[in-house]
Amino acid sequence: MATNLPPCVISNRDPVSVLMEHGQTREVTVDFTECTRTGPAHNSRFHTAALVNGKRFAEGHGTSKKNAKKIAAELALDRLYKVASRNLSGANELVADRIENNEDENANDEPLSPAQKIKAMAKGVFELAEETQMIYYCKEKVVASFLMERCGQITVVALGTGNRSVLYQNLKTDGTCILQAHAEIVARxxxxxxLYNELNRFIDCETDAIFTLGTSGRLQLLDSVKFHLYISRPPCGDASAFPTIGSKDVRSKALRKQGVLRTLVADGEGAIPTDSILPAGHNGEERLRVMTCSDKICRWNVVGVQGALLSHLIEPIYLSKVVIGSYSGDQKEHVPRALFGRLQTGTLEEKIYNPYVVNEPSLYYPEDHDLDNYALNKSRQYSVVWTLGDDGVEVIDGIFGIKISGPTDMPYSAISKKHFFTLFHELCQKFGRRDLLGKSYLQIKDKASEYRRNQDVLYQHFVSKKLGTWCSVSENYDVDNFYL
Structure with missing residues (x-):
């Protein structure tokens, strides 16, 4: 009897087609043995086997040739998925061993620089995550990873791909919708x-937890723990919105707009300054506006990457390094301004309240960046996300903002606001923070007074420097006013 298709495969797709696509995208041969027949004519059984790279992977038996081939493909996909999931579970160890043993065919005898090691770890773990996807969701995507450095050891703890945002007509306000399925955002x-997983490990008194109790009563990172961000290309918005070719007039007009805040235009049409009017869609309907990745990373360098909810429980967490895997033209000049340079004009640092700071992560461009792989074609609307500890990846449909498959059986995404709110409530009960229970998601965010105060100082800074007004999805679309 055939197994169900693995969670990486949409159930209404023909498993034979999926297996053949897997072979094409992974550049391995996929074939089936000639179908044989057994039993009497009125009750015949047909038998075939799926071959992957010449290896007999699974045998299928059915009442017709088509049925036997389909079952063989299902069994082969199931086996491939289980092997890939085991590899993903130990991804960091596998990749670290490959780097240590110099298994990269392009490697030389020179030791990797810190930035090269971050890039190698991020790419290696992503490739193992990609292997769990028989359908090639990851092709031609921006990739982003968060990496933890502890006592010199680099570990990929989260990754994401994608470059789409939800369409306005698909917007939901119950916390289940993923509004912006861009690599940097879903990776974060x-x-x-x-972090939620690590907080639970701290509560369980596990010896290698990354948190310790701070003097404020909140938890803080151990001094030996740092976090880095890898992005395969400069983030959308101010870091990459400027032409590198064209007439002098075109370039001059673009330069006048350097530094301004931008919002994305739905369905991958680019980014426009927040003070620009966004025309209606071709169907006359309103269009969603969300801030670009450049602007959000810039904000993380003031309010931290932990978010408003977790700021109730932990001190702000800042990035130590940002590594850009590839770039085009003069984008290298724009990235530092976009990510933190806009924070260094004026007196913002003097206005920020402790324990928050104006952070300036070290910025690296590995010398082996690959310009040939920079350009992105129009890609599918899917994003792939993974968190350390998962044995499979979650796939999100970016234009609908919904999960379509994943390692958990939850009906909504494990990185949705609704799931985070559930995890937050569980933590509050464990920490004895009953003052944070029974409120809406928005009320909990507003109650994070230190976080909110520094966020407001940052937004006022942008306005004072004529960089534009921050476009709040929460305020404009009322997506945070929900309860458990």
């Missing part, structure tokens, strides 16, 4: 999930 949400 996966990282927040990692």
């Amino acid at each position: 949400r996966s990282f927040i999930r990692f």
